Every structure is written in C-alpha cells, then in structure tokens.
Amino acid sequence: MPSDCCFEAEVLAAVVECRWPERVDPELRQHAGACAVCAEVALLATELRADRDRLRAEAAPPESARVWWMAQMRARREAEKAAARPITAAQVLGTAAAAWFAGACYGATSEWFRAEFTQISGTVQTLGVAGFLASGTGLLLAIGTISILVLVPTAVWLAVAKD
Amino acid sequence: MLRDATGFFQDRVLAPTDARDAVRADFAMDEDSFRAFYDRTARGLWAYLARVTGDRQAADDLLQEAFYRFLRAGSEYESEAHRRNSLYRIATNLARDSKRRSVIRPVAAVSGEDIERVAGSDSAGSLDRSADVERAMARLRPNERAMLWLAYAEGEAHAEIAERLGLKVGSLKPLLFRARRKLAGLLGGKGKSNAV
Numbered sequence: 001m002p003s004d005c006c007f008e009a010e011v012l013a014a015v016v017e018c019r020w021p022e023r024v025d026p027e028l029r030q031h032a033g034a035c036a037v038c039a040e041v042a043l044l045a046t047e048l049r050a051d052r053d054r055l056r057a058e059a060a061p062p063e064s065a066r067v068w069w070m071a072q073m074r075a076r077r078e079a080e081k082a083a084a085r086p087i088t089a090a091q092v093l094g095t096a097a098a099a100w101f102a103g104a105c106y107g108a109t110s111e112w113f114r115a116e117f118t119q120i121s122g123t124v125q126t127l128g129v130a131g132f133l134a135s136g137t138g139l140l141l142a143i144g145t146i147s148i149l150v151l152v153p154t155a156v157w158l159a160v161a162k163d
Numbered sequence: 164m165l166r167d168a169t170g171f172f173q174d175r176v177l178a179p180t181d182a183r184d185a186v187r188a189d190f191a192m193d194e195d196s197f198r199a200f201y202d203r204t205a206r207g208l209w210a211y212l213a214r215v216t217g218d219r220q221a222a223d224d225l226l227q228e229a230f231y232r233f234l235r236a237g238s239e240y241e242s243e244a245h246r247r248n249s250l251y252r253i254a255t256n257l258a259r260d261s262k263r264r265s266v267i268r269p270v271a272a273v274s275g276e277d278i279e280r281v282a283g284s285d286s287a288g289s290l291d292r293s294a295d296v297e298r299a300m301a302r303l304r305p306n307e308r309a310m311l312w313l314a315y316a317e318g319e320a321h322a323e324i325a326e327r328l329g330l331k332v333g334s335l336k337p338l339l340f341r342a343r344r345k346l347a348g349l350l351g352g353k354g355k356s357n358a359v
Contacts, residue, residue, distance in 0.1 A: 003340045016318030040347045041315070047350060048316035051296040055210035061226055064198035064205070071231045075190070 005037040015045035092156045191237040201230060204247060207317070208254055214316075215258045215309045217301050225261065229254040244323065251327040255309055262305055299349035307342035314339055 011032055014020040020042060021029055032038040061067075107113050120141070124132045132138035192200070205226065212222035212229075233250045240246035300308050306328065313324045321339075325332040 001344075003337070012315065012318060015315075040343060043350070044311070044343060044346060045315040045318075047292065047296055048312065049318075051214070051293055052207075052210050052312075052316040054293050055213055056206045059206040059209040059213075061201075061205040061209055064201040067201060067227060067230055068194050068197055070227070071190075071234050074231060075235065 001036050003037070005035050007031055007035065007038050008041050011038045011041050012045050015042060015049055020046065089159070092159050096152070096156070190234050191239055192234065197234065200246065204250060205230075208250065211251070211309075211312055211317070212254055212258060214297075214300055214312050215255070215305055216261065217297075217308075221258075221261060225254060225257045229257055232257070248323060248326045251313075252329060255328055258305060258309075295350060299346055302349055303342065303345060307338075307345065310335070310339050311342050311346055315343075 007028060010028060011020070014024045014028070021032075032042050107117075120132075120138075123135070123138070127135070133142055190197075208229065209222050209226050212225050213219050216222055216225065229250060232253050236249070236253070238249065240249065300311075303311070309328055310324060313319045313327060314321075319327075321332050321335050324330075324339075325335045328335075330338070
C-alpha cells in the first residue's frame with residue numbers, strides 16, 4: 001500500500017467540512033472507492049470526527065470565570081510561597097556573615113590564632129608551598145580549606161534550591 | 164550563585180511587591196481575552212486529552228492544569244493558531260508526564276459509568292461506534308493517538324501537528340502513516356461502507 005495519495009487532503013477536507021460523502025465531486029468519491037489510501041483516510045476521519053463530536057458534547061469543562069479565578073488564586077499562592085523562599089536565602093547569608101564576623105574577631109584577638117598563623121606563614125616562606133603541602137599539617141589544612149570552599153556553597157545552594 | 168541569592172533578596176525582601184500585582188504581571192492575557200479563548204478551546208482540548216490519555220477523569224484534571232500553565236507562561240502570541248498550538252503543546256506534555264508518572268489509570272474499555280454519562284444524548288449505534296474507537300485508540304501509543312486525533316479528528320495540517328507535538332514535519336509523515344495503518348487495522352472493516 002502506498003503511504004500517500006495526492007487526493008488524500010481533499011478527502012480529509014471533505015470529511016472535516018461535513019461534505020463527505022454526499023456533497024463531494026462524484027469523481028473524488030469514485031477515486032476513494034478504488035484508492036486504498038483515500039478509503040482509509042475517509043474511514044478514519046469519519047470515525048474520529050464522529051468520536052470528537054460525541055466527546056465534545058459530553059465534555060463538561062468548568063466555567064471560564066471559575067477557571068480564571070482559580071488560576072488567580074493559585075498564582076497568588078505561588079507568588080506568596082516564592083516570596084517566602086528568599087527568607088531562607090537571607091538567613092543563610094546572615095548566618096555566613098555572622099560566622100565570618102565571629103571568625104574575624106577571634107582571629108584579631110586570639111594569641112593562639114596569631115601564633116599559628118605566623119608559624120604557617122614562616123613554614124610556607126621557608127619550605128615553599130609544595131614543601132608545606134607535603135608536610136602532614138599543611139596537607140590537612142589544605143584539605144580542610146578546600147572542603148569548606150566546596151561544602152559551604154553547596155550547602156547554601158541546597159538551602160536555596162530546596163523550596 | 165551568590166548573585167542569584169542577592170537578586171532574590173533585593174527583589175523579594177528589600178522591595179516586596181503586592182502578590183496581586185505580581186500575579187497580574189505574570190498573566191499575559193486579560194480576563195476577557197482568556198475567557199473568550201477558553202470558551203473557544205476547552206471542549207476540543209478536553210476531547211483531545213480524553214482520547215490521548217484514555218481517561219476522562221485525567222482529562223478533567225489536565226485541562227485545568229494546561230490552561231493554568233498556559234496563563235503562567237505569559238507569552239505573547241502572534242496569532243490564534245500560534246496560541247492554540249502552544250496550549251495543545253502544554254497539554255500534550257502534561258499528558259506525557261502523567262503517563263510517565265503513572266498517575267493516569269490504565270486505559271480501559273468503556274465503563275458502565277461512561278455509558279451512563281452519554282446515554283441521555285446518544286443512540287445505541289453511536290455508543291457502539293464510540294466504544295469501538297475508544298478500544299482501538301486504547302491499543303495505540305499516546306503519541307500515535309495524539310497524532311491521529313490532531314490529523315483526522317481536528318483536521319490539522321502537518322505543520323500544526325508537528326508544532327503541537329514537538330516533532331519535525333519531515334518525521335511526522337511516516338509516523339502518521341504507521342499510526343493510521345495501525346488504527347485502520349484495529350478498527351477493521353467497521354464503518355467502511357458508511358465512510359466511502
């Protein structure tokens with residue numbers, strides 16, 4: 001069976017426009033009787049078109065005013081929910097800023113922190129970065145720093161994106 | 164990421180907007196235009212969803228969801244056809260997603276309840292034909308149902324069908340041919356004498 005016929009569109013149009021089979025050119029009707037493609041198109045289009053009409057008659061969609069009102073309500077609820085979400089982001093930013101501020105205060109005032117920092121700087125100057133990293137303390141410090149640099153942004157992203 | 168979070172903060176916390184205004188700004192259509200468009204398309208879209216999903220209850224739910232998402236999309240449309248295509252595309256995607264999530268109940272033959280719903284307005288012969296079509300369509304894949312419905316029930320052009328289903332026009336033709344052969348085989352010779 002061929003996949004198409006040049007009269008296929010004409011047959012389909014006749015069915016869609018409710019002209020099939022009575023109000024079409026007799027030659028087209030005769031052709032459809034002999035052409036497997038056009039006969040199939042006429043059969044399916046007639047059946048599906050009738051089914052569509054039955055379903056449309058059966059359909060009981062809600063009133064347009066109700067759908068509009070419900071859409072408004074839902075959009076408003078979603079807008080309110082979205083407006084509440086940045087509070088989480090703000091909380092994360094606030095916590096991060098507070099932690100940074102506390103760390104800065106501790107660093108500026110703690111004798112131990114300053115002594116450690118001076119020691120690390122001295123080691124880096126003496127051994128170089130590679131040598132410092134090769135030492136156990138340097139490696140642990142580097143892993144800790146990188147973990148924080150990766151974990152904190154990931155945690156913030158998860159906190160913001162979760163909602 | 165920090166910029167995004169700051170943007171959220173500035174937009175939503177520092178400069179809060181009235182939710183009602185935000186909603187109005189998001190809807191590209193006004194109420195009158197929407198209601199007119201809905202009245203023109205809702206029944207046809209429901210019939211499409213009922214056949215594509217094979218489930219009238221799912222069609223009820225998806226109809227409202229499709230119109231809501233259409234409104235929220237907030238797009239400007241150059242023509243009625245473009246607007247319609249967009250709505251059908253949203254509905255088609257929703258039907259596909261529902262199928263994937265198995266929210267929709269398995270396609271079944273026409274139930275007694277379905278028959279009661281239409282019994283008041285239809286003859287026995289018409290019901291039989293409807294049941295035949297429903298059973299045959301139920302044995303096709305959702306994409307095949309959608310293609311056949313748009314082509315033969317709605318009489319849409321290939322370009323419109325391709326746009327609504329997210330397919331290329333070139334690939335639609337062989338798919339449609341195969342689906343048509345399949346449905347014709349399932350419907351058998353029923354109604355052939357009436358059709359031709």
